[in-house]
Amino acid sequence: MSQQDTTFNADNAPKPVGLYPHARQVGNLLFLSGVGPRKAGTKKIPGVELDEDGKIISYDIEAQCHSVFQNVRAILEASNASWMDLIDVTVFLTNMDDDFATYNRVYAEYFADNQPCRTTVEINKLPTPIAIELKCIAALSSNS
Template identity: 60%
Template sequence: MSKAPKPVGSYPLARKAGGLLFLSGVGPRIAGSDQHDSGVPGLSLDHNGNFKEFDFAAQVHSVFANVKAILEENGSSWEKLVDIQVFLVDMKRDFHTFNRIYAEYFADVDPKPCRTTIAINALPTPIAIELKCVAEPND
């Protein structure tokens, strides 16, 4: 059983091609949670789906844990990431927090992966961040 949450659509968590591992968009939901419940650390919603509690830093730590789990389950690792696309729902509010946490997770990684951060207006579930990653396999 995967330590990462199931995809919210008909696609794999990861696929190997051309000697690389491509991860589908990875969010912060906890493995075993349903796409219709929150299942997101630091997030609780009222009966209308409005935020009661929101902790973006908790979502960042959770999405990184999910990426690590998918990488390890597919024969790669955090240090083998070569490219990361970051999708943020609120760039103004969350970019600096993301950058700070990202720097902590990659402090000892050399070479560091390329990265692109993209502002978007929504994701398909009530999350504020999603990562799209490419990695090399472990040697």
């Protein structure tokens, strides 16, 4: 029995930084590649100030949280899915001590109606100068 296997890319989400799609559907599961807060069509990262060498001088985790959640929503919609289809979210933060409380508050605003499983981990670094990245899985209904 073969399963549906389709890839998706969203025009209104930032382009992947490597050779991978924004999302891949296998059967009724939709797997999103890591999603960061970069704005679509630019290299701009909301709330981030960089020096001339591209190193982070300062950043606003709240602005990055709002942006990454909006990017996830854009990818879901381009993949014929919705926010309510999310069942699992893995969150990578680069500074748990300083950023967790703000991230957790903003997360609660976006996930008040849908409460997927969640794992939050601190990592040393992400591939671009961002402080948060999400890895998500959605379960699609036959109506999606």
